[in-house]
Amino acid sequence: MEQRSRLFETVTVGGQQLRNRMVLPPLTRSRASDDGVPTALMAEYYRQRAGAGMVISEGTVITPQASAYARVPGIYSAEQVAGWLPVVEAAGRDGAVVYAQLWHVGRQSHSSVQPDGLPPKAPSAIPITGYQYRSAHGRIPYETPRELTTAEIVQAYGIAAANSAAAGFDGVELHAANGYLIDQFLNDGSNRRTDHYGGPLENRMRFLLEVITEIARYLPMERIGVRLSPSSDWMDAHDTDKRTLYSTVVRTLNGMGVAYLHLVEPEIAGSTTVDRPAGFIPTAEFAALFDGPVIVTGGHSQASAEQLLASGTADLVGFGRLFIANPDLPNRFLANAPLQPLRPAGIYGGGPEGYTDYPALAASGT
Ligand SMILES: Cc1cc2nc3c(=O)[nH]c(=O)nc-3n(C[C@H](O)[C@H](O)[C@H](O)COP(=O)(O)O)c2cc1C
Numbered sequence: 001m002e003q004r005s006r007l008f009e010t011v012t013v014g015g016q017q018l019r020n021r022m023v024l025p026p027l028t029r030s031r032a033s034d035d036g037v038p039t040a041l042m043a044e045y046y047r048q049r050a051g052a053g054m055v056i057s058e059g060t061v062i063t064p065q066a067s068a069y070a071r072v073p074g075i076y077s078a079e080q081v082a083g084w085l086p087v088v089e090a091a092g093r094d095g096a097v098v099y100a101q102l103w104h105v106g107r108q109s110h111s112s113v114q115p116d117g118l119p120p121k122a123p124s125a126i127p128i129t130g131y132q133y134r135s136a137h138g139r140i141p142y143e144t145p146r147e148l149t150t151a152e153i154v155q156a157y158g159i160a161a162a163n164s165a166a167a168g169f170d171g172v173e174l175h176a177a178n179g180y181l182i183d184q185f186l187n188d189g190s191n192r193r194t195d196h197y198g199g200p201l202e203n204r205m206r207f208l209l210e211v212i213t214e215i216a217r218y219l220p221m222e223r224i225g226v227r228l229s230p231s232s233d234w235m236d237a238h239d240t241d242k243r244t245l246y247s248t249v250v251r252t253l254n255g256m257g258v259a260y261l262h263l264v265e266p267e268i269a270g271s272t273t274v275d276r277p278a279g280f281i282p283t284a285e286f287a288a289l290f291d292g293p294v295i296v297t298g299g300h301s302q303a304s305a306e307q308l309l310a311s312g313t314a315d316l317v318g319f320g321r322l323f324i325a326n327p328d329l330p331n332r333f334l335a336n337a338p339l340q341p342l343r344p345a346g347i348y349g350g351g352p353e354g355y356t357d358y359p360a361l362a363a364s365g366t
Pocket of ligand 1: 025026027028029059177178227264270271297298299300318319320321322347
């Protein structure tokens with residue numbers, strides 16, 4: 001008996017109807033200008049992937065200090081907003097809903113890329129151990145960050161959200177996953193603050209909640225999504241009780257009426273697939289605590305995505321590496337066509353090679 005496809009059913013997110021449940025999840029590709037201004041090449045890349053029901057931009061930094069790597073786009077300057085306009089238009093040209101992923105890396109940055117040449121700022125002066133920073137000259141240890149003051153950064157998130165709306169984005173996704181700044185506040189391994197942003201869980205969640213409240217001055221709450229990676233210890237993201245931590249975060253977000261919850265599967269460490277960490281928590285546990293739309297991303301194929309939707313764990317599914325290599329992924333799924341493999345060259349940085357040169361079905365003749 002032929003199975004009904006759920007991937008190609010409509011779904012509503014933030015009051016907008018999506019024509020399918022396939023998401024282009026945030027994917028850093030490092031093709032912006034040196035000033036973080038989106039380029040025409042980026043518009044072409046997103047235009048090629050506009051068949052997704054929802055497009056989430058690559059991680060987009062909210063201030064120059066928020067960045068860790070060259071050629072990552074920003075959304076804090078007028079030039080960047082102007083650069084995003086044609087990119088967002090291209091991404092939404094077939095009706096996709098387009099969100100900007102707002103990013104601050106916190107202690108994952110390095111003095112060599114900080115505007116003042118000093119170590120990056122983070123919740124506490126605790127360096128990342130067990131990982132190395134990918135500098136322009138090879139891998140080097142992470143530095144001990146400086147403890148930040150929150151008000152300025154919370155405000156920068158609000159400005160970035162207002163800029164996102166000006167650039168035509170339908171909403172924003174807060175990058176609260178993968179051991180970046182917001183996740184550094186949540187996890188007690190990276191947050192030893194003694195003020196009201198550290199200590200009890202209620203305090204460690206305060207930064208995230210203040211950021212959401214600030215953004216809600218500029219965007220409706222139903223246009224603010226949040227991405228979490230509850231089982232990941234990638235980049236030294238450690239907590240004494242991840243289950244309690246992330247269940248409480250999800251319950252709190254549920255009560256606020258945010259646009260969606262975006263969960264990264266336990267077998268994903270940043271951008272690669274690894275063994276599920278010992279004591280991983282099934283994604284379904286967190287999804288069950290959230291009444292609104294849930295996006296799940298990480299290692300999914302067409303078949304596993306259909307299962308995930310049928311089981312009720314997810315309402316939408318993200319396909320990262322498959323979408324990089326197959327710009328017309330929805331058409332390929334519909335046609336049951338072969339998928340192109342991901343080529344390592346050009347994943348991060350460079351020009352069209354490995355970026356916009358993956359052919360669509362008709363062009364490749366498959
Ligand atoms: C090249 C690359 C860049 C990525 N950049 C981001 C990013 O900017 N923000 C983010 O939240 N996740 C990022 N990720 C993680 C993906 O969004 C996704 O969670 C991961 O690739 C697992 O999904 P997949 O198995 O479908 O590829 C990146 C992954 C890859 C492969």
